[in-house]
Amino acid sequence: MNDSTSDTPPLSTSAPLLDLRGVAKVFESGQANVTALSDVDLAFQKGELIVVLGPSGSGKTTLLNLLGGLDRPTSGSIAYTGIDIATLSDRDLGRFRREHIGFVFQFFNLIPTLTARENVEFAAELVMQDRHSVDETAERLLNLVGLSERSDHFPSQLSGGEQQRVAIARALAKDPDILLCDEPTGNLDFRTGQQILALLQSLTSERGKTCVLVTHNSAITPIGNRALRLRDGRVQSDEVNSEPVAAADVEW
Ligand SMILES: Nc1ncnc2c1ncn2[C@@H]1O[C@H](COP(=O)(O)OP(=O)(O)O)[C@@H](O)[C@H]1O
Ligand SMILES: [Mg+2]
Numbered sequence: 001m002n003d004s005t006s007d008t009p010p011l012s013t014s015a016p017l018l019d020l021r022g023v024a025k026v027f028e029s030g031q032a033n034v035t036a037l038s039d040v041d042l043a044f045q046k047g048e049l050i051v052v053l054g055p056s057g058s059g060k061t062t063l064l065n066l067l068g069g070l071d072r073p074t075s076g077s078i079a080y081t082g083i084d085i086a087t088l089s090d091r092d093l094g095r096f097r098r099e100h101i102g103f104v105f106q107f108f109n110l111i112p113t114l115t116a117r118e119n120v121e122f123a124a125e126l127v128m129q130d131r132h133s134v135d136e137t138a139e140r141l142l143n144l145v146g147l148s149e150r151s152d153h154f155p156s157q158l159s160g161g162e163q164q165r166v167a168i169a170r171a172l173a174k175d176p177d178i179l180l181c182d183e184p185t186g187n188l189d190f191r192t193g194q195q196i197l198a199l200l201q202s203l204t205s206e207r208g209k210t211c212v213l214v215t216h217n218s219a220i221t222p223i224g225n226r227a228l229r230l231r232d233g234r235v236q237s238d239e240v241n242s243e244p245v246a247a248a249d250v251e252w
Pocket of ligand 1: 027028029034035036054055056057058059060061062063
C-alpha cells in the first residue's frame with residue numbers, strides 16, 4: 001500500500017532531490033476530462049534507481065513529463081531541490097530541463113542525419129560554449145557507453161542496442177542529475193536490454209544520477225532501489241528494495 005499513509009520512516013533524512021506534493025494532471029480532451037494523475041505524493045533522493053510500473057494508461061509517461069518539466073501539473077507542487085518547478089516561467093522551466101534532465105525514450109529518437117558522435121555533440125552544444133569541451137564530452141561519453149569504435153556511424157548503421165547507447169550518451173551530455181527513461185528496453189532484445197539496464201544501474205550507483213525508469217515489464221523490478229506502482233493515475237505502492245539485483249541476473 002501507499003507508504004504515505006503508514007509510519008514508515010523516509011528513505012533518507014537528507015532533503016529530497018524531487019518532492020511531489022498533491023500532484024494531479026487532468027487533460028481536457030473534447031467534452032471529457034481525463035485524469036491522468038491524482039493525489040501523487042512522492043520524494044526522490046539522489047542516486048536512486050526508481051522502477052515505475054503500471055498498466056498502459058496508468059499515468060507513467062505523464063509522471064515522467066511532469067518530472068522533466070515537459071508539462072505542468074494541473075495542481076500540486078513539484079519541488080526540485082526546494083524550488084517548485086510548476087511555478088517557473090516557460091523560460092526558466094526550459095532552463096531547468098536543459099540543465100538537469102536527461103531523457104531516454106523507447107524509440108531512441110536520434111537524429112538520423114547525424115552520426116553517433118554528432119548526435120551527442122549536438123546535445124553538448126546546448127550547454128557548452130567551446131569546441132574543445134564539446135569534443136571531449138562526446139568522446140568520453142561514447143567511450144563510457146562502449147561505442148568509441150562506432151562513433152562515426154549513422155543511426156541506421158547501428159543496432160537497436162547501440163542506438164540506445166548513443167541516446168544515453170546524448171542524455172548524459174549536459175551532465176544531468178536526473179535521467180528519465182520511458183521503456184528504454186521496450187524495443188530491444190533481452191541481452192541488449194540487460195546491458196542497457198546495467199548501464200543505468202552503474203550511472204545511479206557509481207555516478208549518483210537519479211534514474212526514473214518506466215517499464216511495463218515487472219521482471220525488471222529487482223534491479224531498482226525502489227519500485228513504484230501506478231494504477232489509474234494513483235500511486236498504488238511504493239516499495240524500497242534494499243538489495244537490488246545486478247541487471248545481468250534478471251531474466252524476462
Ligand atoms: N495529451 C493528452 N491528452 C489527453 N489525454 C492524455 C494525454 N496524455 C495522456 N493522456 C491520458 O492520460 C492517461 C495516462 O496516460 P499515460 O501517462 O500516457 O499512461 P502510460 O504511460 O502509463 O501508458 C491515459 O488515459 C491517456 O489517454
Ligand atoms: Mg507511456
